[in-house]
Amino acid sequence: MDAEPRSARIVRACALGGAGLLMAGCASMPTHGEIRSVQGSQGVDSQVRVFGVPPADKAGPAEIVKGFLEAMTSDDPQLETARKYLTEDASNSWKPGSTVTVLKSGLGRSPVAGEKDPDEPRWKVTGEKLATVDERSAYQPETGGGKYEWVLQLVQENKQWRIANPPKSLVLSESDFQRIYMPVNKYYFAGSALVADPVYVRQRADPDSRMDPTTQTVQSLLSGPSNWLGPVVESSFPTGTELREGTKSLSYDGQNTLRVPLNEKAENVTQPQCKKMATQLLYSVKDLTGSRLDQVELLRSDGKSSLCSVNDSMAGTIAGRPKAPEYQYFVDNEKRLVRMKLDSASEDQQPKPEPVPGPLSTPVPFSVGSAAVTYDERRAAVVSEDGHGLYVVPMSGVGPMPQVPVVTSKGAKAEALTAPSWDAAGDLWVADQDPQHPGLWRVPGGVGTPEKVQVAGLNDRKITSLKASADGVRIALLLEETGGRKSLWVGRIERPDAKANAESVSVRELRPAAPQMADVTAMSWAPRGRLLVVGRESRGVVQARYMLADGSMVAASLPGATGLVAVAVAVSEEEAKPKPVVGYSKEDGIVWLPPGAQWRTVAAGGRAPVYPG
Incomplete structure (x- = not known):
């Protein structure tokens, strides 16, 4: 050999x-x-x-x-x-x-x-x-x-x-x-939400097309979504839209504007559609350069006259991104759901937990074990400490605590309901770990009749944790394998109104999201379609790493993550004020990692940290 x-x-x-x-x-x-x-x-x-x-x-x-x-x-x-x-x-x-x-x-x-x-x-x-x-x-x-x-x-x-x-x-x-090669995200729409579709392009000019990385990315965007994501997203570009013939390089002008000439297939689009096209393009290329991209302008096939343009602010509105959260939430040592205002966090000022408003601020008939908060921070979904009941509670007003859970489990405490998760559409997700009645459940709008969701390829593995993506088309599942090892998988959520024409909501085509990890402890979705994963590689120590959702590579790691058993990241893409990563350590309680700083304890008695989602 x-x-x-x-x-x-x-x-x-x-x-x-x-x-x-x-x-x-x-x-x-x-x-x-x-x-x-x-x-x-x-x-x-x-x-x-x-x-x-x-x-x-x-x-x-x-x-x-x-x-x-x-x-x-x-x-x-x-x-x-x-x-x-x-x-x-x-x-x-x-x-x-x-x-x-x-x-x-x-x-x-x-x-x-x-x-x-x-x-x-x-x-x-x-x-x-x-x-x-x-x-x-x-x-x-x-x-x-x-x-x-x-x-x-x-x-x-x-x-x-x-x-x-x-x-x-x-x-x-x-x-x-x-x-x-280098990873890039191209973006497509699922309803009003913009969805990251990760692909790889050459770091330099492609040997075949001679296109630079930016042009390769735009060409990949125009060719349509990946086969895995294709059934649940759509492109605003008309079928057959391509770059103007002969385009090999795209560059920024002095006003940080990228001008992209298209062929005649894009000539007759309406302005709203054109702006959605430009929004897809702006988000797809904005991370490819060290210089700031403020605007994208689409040009007609003559390469000169304008079809439309969008700036960064306009694209953010069209993309329907989740707003930056006001609070971070966790379960305190009295087993109540509490919150901390993010604006109060600083190096020299300790944020103070406060009870969430609404019925949960008063004594409730059960202890809270885990929770999830909607993206608008108006409702909470809480699971009782014994894991037997999931309740949806408004975080406003002074009404009574709901008496009837929306989902119940008969499993033992360690084999009952997982922590819940909301998606941006307002649907609520939870899994039942009961060996006699296992399953993934979805509560439409958080108030509808719970629906059991078919998960293709789950086999005999148990869902021990889950997190729906903000865009509502993917769900991360922590699965317990034979022997107790836990691995992370991402599935595609197919809905009745999706292009797949599914009769009911289902999760399809599970694929490994952290194949490098021998065992996964915790995970959370992060901005730009990434995942923050806590786990260990084979014969390695526990660490927290940002992973690309296609399972392809490690993007970055966090310091000092050995003791983490839970983690939460704000999926808001507000770059001016990034929010701290939040974790739970059995030794230190709730810990925060602000950008450019070190971990610090903010609530010694807390657990189960979450951001909205």
Whole structure:
């Protein structure tokens, strides 16, 4: 088996320039882009540019195979160096496009057994599949631990060994994938809510289209949502809308405006529809640059006249984003639901808990175990400490406490109702852990008749925690696997009025949201469709990390999270006043992590922290 670390190959390729074999542009210093963690084994800056080495004259089959696999990781236009390892026919027909097979580590390669130096040798390429990136640039984690295998057929062409059957996709190690690609969100509408659809684009110009990252993102947006999200969202762009022919680069002008020329399919849209189109586009590209994006203008197919424009403030109104919360909520040591005003939090001022208004401010006939608050902060859903009843209570007025729960459970305390969750549409979600009657329940509007929700692919796993996304089309489920291990999955919520034409609300296509974690303790949705996950990697310690909801990568980690057993994040995207991350530690109670600061205890006796949602 011949497998060489990718870091050695990259360093060697760049070092060739210093040895007199000049490779123009082998590496360049990045001038923009977000800071992202990379694997220590990668051994190079994630922004290093890599160009392949063409095949040497009279190179043997082993050298051809090795050189081709390395050239697939290069930044060459049209992957021209990789194509030099192929036969003429294979080079002309090879179209890996945007599809990628991602492996956990480098590829192994070896001659096919029993075929030592035949006239047309075959080499087997193998690896452990981590994920695939499909034709719509969407990342799909491998759930079955599948093995990758491809047999390369080598033939003599003009007395040189060449490959006749290259893989149908690019094949990259995880470290190479993170070096070459970057995650972006493109946005679509579900009703009035804007939904993040994560995809991957090349960090530099795409080898095939020669488009820069911004233009790649816009093109991906226009091509439509990912296959996973497609059944529950829609695009405001008319079918067939594309960038004006020949557009390879989009840039900002001196007024921080991005102008995007479209083809004739977008010529006759109404102004409201056009502004929704521009809103989708603005949110899709605003995180791609270090400079501020204040406005997007859509242009007609002549590339000059304007269709419409939206600024950041207007787009925020059209997008229907949840407003910034006024309070953070938790259950205090007297087992009451209380709140703390966020504006009162500062480094030198301790926020003070106060009872929530309404019936919950007076003595109630049960102790509160967990709670959820609507996004408008007008109602609370509370679960009794024994887990047997879920009550919906107004947080205003002086009326009596509701006597009848909206959902009940007969399970024991540890096997009864989970903490509830609201979505932005006002629907209430809760799971029953009773082994005799397990299930996921939805209460329409928080007042309707509870509906049991079918969860496809749940099998015999138990839902121990849940959190509906603010956009109402995804739900994060913490599932207890065989042996007690807990893993995090995200499902798509399909409603009767969704494009899927479902007869009742259901959760479909569960996919792993934190496959890197061996065991997950807690989770919360975060801005831009991310998840904050508390858990541990295999043979690792407990930590809190922001994860992309497609399960693709770790975005960032939080300090000192070892003792956390619960966590909450405000999903508001108000950048001017970011809210603290809130956690629950058995040793310290309710703790806050303000932006740029360290954890601090704000309520020693509290537990079950939540933000609205």
